[in-house]
Amino acid sequence: xxxxxxxxxxxxxxxxxxxxxxxxxxxxxxxxxxxxxxxxxxxxxxxxxxxxxxxxxxxxxxxxxxxxxxxxxxxxxxxxxxxxxxxxxxxxxxxxxxxxxxxxxxxxxxxxxxxxxxxxxxxxxxxxxxxxxxxxxxxxxxxxxxxxxxxxxxxxxxxxxxxxxxxxxxxxxxxxxxxxxxxxxxxxxxxxxxxxxxxxxxxxxxxxxxxxxxxxxxxxxxxxxxxxxxxxxxxxxxxxxxxxxxxxxxxxxxxxxxxxxxxxxxxxxxxxxxxxxxxxxxxxxxxxxxxxxxxxxxxxxxxxxxxxxxxxxxxxxxxxxxxxxxxxxxxxxxxxxxxxxxxxxxxxxxxxxxxxxxxxxxxxxxxxxxxxxxxxxx
Amino acid sequence: xxxxxxxxxxxxxxxxxxxxxxxxxxxxxxxxxxxxxxxxxxxxxxxxxxxxxxxxxxxxxxxxxxxxxxxxxxxxxxx
Numbered sequence: 444x445x446x447x448x449x450x451x452x453x454x455x456x457x458x459x460x461x462x463x464x465x466x467x468x469x470x471x472x473x474x475x476x477x478x479x480x481x482x483x484x485x486x487x488x489x490x491x492x493x494x495x496x497x498x499x500x501x502x503x504x505x506x507x508x509x510x511x512x513x514x515x516x517x518x519x520x521x522x523x524x525x526x527x528x529x530x531x532x533x534x535x536x537x538x539x540x541x542x543x544x545x546x547x548x549x550x551x552x553x554x555x556x557x558x559x560x561x562x563x564x565x566x567x568x569x570x571x572x573x574x575x576x577x578x579x580x581x582x583x584x585x586x587x588x589x590x591x592x593x594x595x596x597x598x599x600x601x602x603x604x605x606x607x608x609x610x611x612x613x614x615x616x617x618x619x620x621x622x623x624x625x626x627x628x629x630x631x632x633x634x635x636x637x638x639x640x641x642x643x644x645x646x647x648x649x650x651x652x653x654x655x656x657x658x659x660x661x662x663x664x665x666x667x668x669x670x671x672x673x674x675x676x677x678x679x680x681x682x683x684x685x686x687x688x689x690x691x692x693x694x695x696x697x698x699x700x701x702x703x704x705x706x707x708x709x710x711x712x713x714x715x716x717x718x719x720x721x722x723x724x725x726x727x728x729x730x731x732x733x734x735x736x737x738x739x740x741x742x743x744x745x746x747x748x749x750x751x752x753x754x755x756x757x758x759x760x761x762x763x764x765x766x767x768x769x770x771x772x773x774x775x776x777x778x779x780x781x782x783x784x785x786x787x788x789x790x791x792x793x794x795x796x797x798x799x800x801x802x803x804x805x806x807x808x809x810x811x812x813x814x815x816x817x818x819x820x821x
Numbered sequence: 822x823x824x825x826x827x828x829x830x831x832x833x834x835x836x837x838x839x840x841x842x843x844x845x846x847x848x849x850x851x852x853x854x855x856x857x858x859x860x861x862x863x864x865x866x867x868x869x870x871x872x873x874x875x876x877x878x879x880x881x882x883x884x885x886x887x888x889x890x891x892x893x894x895x896x897x898x899x900x
Contacts, residue, residue: 481900483900484899485900573898596898599828603897617879619872623870629897630900679892680877681874682878684879763861788862790869794865
């Protein structure tokens with residue numbers, strides 16, 4: 444068994460002389476156990492940083508294996524690691540920097556079911572995963588255990604980083620009260636500039652070290668929002684709503700779409716229209732006597748890979764400007780790659796007076812999986 | 822009223838902040854509708870899933886009155 448981290452090691456000399464940090468701070472790190480959810484883009488910045496700074500024990504939670512498309516931003520993994528479990532590859536990366544670090548690998552999905560068991564003995568949680576489910580599970584479990592959560596997200600050209608610590612009066616639900624029904628913008632859908640993961644991951648690791656050593660002022664009640672295009676980091680201050688408990692009960696998960704009234708319940712609308720089609724349901728409808736029109740809201744490059752025959756295509760970002768090209772009273776089914784953009788497009792169409800619009804849940808990916816196995820996927 | 826846009830909200834609006842004239846009794850719902858009308862479907866995504874922080878308090882209560890400043894922040898989940 445490897446020896447434990449020695450906080451007085453010469454390796455940490457530049458931290459020993461750091462004002463307010465010193466040997467005491469180094470000892471706090473050597474005694475600490477941090478659990479990191481996600482060994483992806485953010486984890487690839489967080490994990491080596493914590494290993495190198497002199498952390499004592501590190502738990503890694505990630506069910507995924509390394510994919511080629513991960514490599515530009517997930518720099519704890521190399522070309523030779525493709526196909527390996529991310530927790531194994533990341534543990535190797537950490538061991539190169541700190542062979543004494545105790546690493547515990549959990550190749551599982553972090554969830555409300557296993558959260559309490561995984562967090563046993565953990566001092567601080569870092570969530571750098573790409574899952575909204577994991578974010579809320581981590582938030583709620585950390586709150587119940589009274590430990591702090593450092594969270595971050597990176598997508599497109601931007602990142603958000605914050606600290607949730609219910610024992611100090613702030614958690615993630617004070618910023619985003621209700622769990623969204625989908626994962627919102629994701630790297631698969633929107634892309635990601637690799638360096639935003641590095642920026643956000645470094646911010647997250649710094650917050651963790653600050654919390655463990657007691658130095659500085661944590662990002663508590665403030666979200667750091669980084670934009671690589673402007674190079675600016677802006678701050679969103681927030682506090683706990685005194686009416687939070689009552690609000691949680693009064694406002695349901697679907698209230699977010701309240702601006703888009705459910706047309707089925709609206710007087711004068713035709714009650715027969717389903718808002719959502721599964722791929723097999725759509726296949727049946729398209730074979731029927733009055734097939735709905737198809738509206739593809741994906742980009743050119745996506746349509747070049749695969750599309751449903753007879754589709755009208757208006758990329759999601761152009762829908763507002765080109766909505767006049769569509770007939771608001773005609774039955775239309777909106778689709779995209781995975782069903783996220785189309786769901787939002789549907790809300791927009793409804794708000795714009797389209798009474799016969801629906802969308803394809805699961806997108807063209809679901810179509811390829813369950814209706815047309817010969818269709819090219821991406 | 823001072824409105825600040827973050828991440829996808831800033832992309833949809835094409836700006837990071839602006840001052841909007843609103844009625845004194847305007848609600849969060851009124852602001853959401855106004856923003857969708859002004860900026861289209863990309864903003865509709867933000868309005869349906871994002872947080873409206875009214876003077877620093879997050880609310881999904883569409884009937885809440887607006888304040889001096891609203892920050893519009895979408896959640897995202899890339900890791």
